[in-house]
Amino acid sequence: MMWFVLISGLVLVIYTIVILQFRGGIGKNLVPKTQLQLPNISIVVALKNEAENVKNLVASLKSIDYPKENLEIIMVNDHSTDDTLTHLKNSTNISVYSNAENGKKRALELGIKKAKGDWIAVTDADCELSGSWLKSMTSFITEETKMVLGPVFIADGSGFLTDLQTIEFLALQGATSGSAGNSSPISANGANMLFKKKAFEQVNPYEDNYHLNTGDDQFLMMAIHNEFSNGIVYAQHTDAMVHTKPVRSWNKYIQQRVRWASKGAAYSDWSIKLKGVIILTTSLVVVSSFLYGLFLTNYYLAFGFVFAKMLVDSALILPMKRFSGTRYNPLSLMVSAIFYPFMVVFAVVVGGLKISKVN
Numbered sequence: 001m002m003w004f005v006l007i008s009g010l011v012l013v014i015y016t017i018v019i020l021q022f023r024g025g026i027g028k029n030l031v032p033k034t035q036l037q038l039p040n041i042s043i044v045v046a047l048k049n050e051a052e053n054v055k056n057l058v059a060s061l062k063s064i065d066y067p068k069e070n071l072e073i074i075m076v077n078d079h080s081t082d083d084t085l086t087h088l089k090n091s092t093n094i095s096v097y098s099n100a101e102n103g104k105k106r107a108l109e110l111g112i113k114k115a116k117g118d119w120i121a122v123t124d125a126d127c128e129l130s131g132s133w134l135k136s137m138t139s140f141i142t143e144e145t146k147m148v149l150g151p152v153f154i155a156d157g158s159g160f161l162t163d164l165q166t167i168e169f170l171a172l173q174g175a176t177s178g179s180a181g182n183s184s185p186i187s188a189n190g191a192n193m194l195f196k197k198k199a200f201e202q203v204n205p206y207e208d209n210y211h212l213n214t215g216d217d218q219f220l221m222m223a224i225h226n227e228f229s230n231g232i233v234y235a236q237h238t239d240a241m242v243h244t245k246p247v248r249s250w251n252k253y254i255q256q257r258v259r260w261a262s263k264g265a266a267y268s269d270w271s272i273k274l275k276g277v278i279i280l281t282t283s284l285v286v287v288s289s290f291l292y293g294l295f296l297t298n299y300y301l302a303f304g305f306v307f308a309k310m311l312v313d314s315a316l317i318l319p320m321k322r323f324s325g326t327r328y329n330p331l332s333l334m335v336s337a338i339f340y341p342f343m344v345v346f347a348v349v350v351g352g353l354k355i356s357k358v359n
Contacts, residue, residue: 001301004292008285008305015282016312018275021182022174023315028181029233033139040070041134041194042117046099046107047088048078050125054087057125058094065131072116078107105206105216112200120200122217124191128155128243136239137194146199146231147224149180150192153324155243161253162246163332167317168340170326174316180234185225186272190217192242194235195224203227208266215263222269241324257343261351280348282309283341290338310337 043061047054054075061073073094077085079102088096097114099107112120119141121134130136133150140148151173154166172187179186203223209215225232247253267273286305293302310333317333320326 005301008289011281011285012305012308012312015278015309018278019312019315022178023319025178025181026174026319027177027236029140030236031140038067038070038135039119039138039141040117041066041119041121041138042072042074042115043121043123044074044076044108044111044115045123045125046076046078046104046111047080047084047125048104049080049082049084051080051082051084051087053125054084057127058091060129062093063131064129064134066134071134074111074115076107076111078104103210103213105210108216109206112197115197118197119194120197121194122190123242124244126245127191130239130241132239133242136237137235139237140233140235144228144230145233146228147193147195147221149176149185149188149221149232149234150194151177151236151241151324152189152191153241153243153326154246156327157246160332160335161248161250163328164336164339165246165253166326166328167333167336170317170320170324171313174320177234177236177320178316180232183230184271185221185232186275188217188221191244192240193217195220199224199228199231209263212263212266214259215266218263222267222272226269236323238323257347258350261347264348265352280344283344286341287345306337309341310334
């Protein structure tokens with residue numbers, strides 16, 4: 001057992017170093033400035049079966065405080081089988097297109113091709129946007145900037161499943177902010193991004209991953225970073241925040257996490273892959289120590305690594321909690337510290353099996 005504890009402890013130390021590196025980068029891009037001349041922006045949203053959200057989305061986008069002459073709204077219907085297209089056609093002052101091919105990536109490409117703006121802003125149909133969203137995002141643009149990653153958090157709700165997603169997004173946004181602040185971004189969220197149209201066209205981000213029905217945001221971020229090493233920043237400002245609805249059922253939550261995990265095998269960035277391996281290995285340590293400790297009735301072993309990882313993760317969760325004003329039940333944090341490593345291992349294994357079947 002001593003060797004097990006020593007090796008597990010070493011893994012946790014490596015994980016701690018990675019998390020503290022992220023923590024050190026949080027807020028480094030916090031240099032917003034008022035743009036003397038606001039850029040021309042095209043908001044592009046790909047929608048599929050979003051009839052229940054599309055009215056609120058259109059109303060939210062039209063209420064954005066941005067000069068109308070510098071803004072256009074493009075909606076791309078991706079083979080919806082509900083009334084999404086009908087609602088879109090009844091909306092005024094937006095451009096509506098239908099995706100002739102399949103998948104969100106193709107839909108986004110169509111919208112970006114049709115866009116007249118120099119910059120493309122993307123979000124999702126179930127998101128809540130502030131009126132100052134675009135002005136806040138553009139305030140982070142410098143001469144080097146090719147992409148602005150915006151903060152995304154879970155909208156207020158109740159119950160453990162919502163709390164679990166809330167805590168998960170806080171940690172993820174901490175890693176996103178910190179890694180971007182260190183000029184080595186590891187993640188992006190398509191619910192809130194702003195990028196230069198010419199940069200998108202130059203990097204052709206989806207060329208090798210159309211077969212994956214996920215990762216439009218991640219592959220774009222990696223492609224831009226690969227071409228423009230200092231071109232990505234994180235907009236850590238409250239006006240830039242976007243809130244997305246939590247998944248309401250366990251089945252959908254698990255399916256979503258498996259889908260997210262499945263894209264990892266296609267990553268070409270070794271640094272992101274390495275960090276993913278460290279996170280997975282740490283989760284394996286927590287899972288194995290928890291089960292092994294329970295088997296031996298050694299509760300120090302069973303809960304020791306769980307508690308240690310929770311403390312390390314708090315280095316990302318707490319600053320982003322303060323920044324976002326997000327709330328969750330403290331008990332949920334402790335329960336999620338046990339549950340989430342199991343979810344990570346499960347999602348990676350199942351996601352890997354799905355990719356192997358496709359290939």
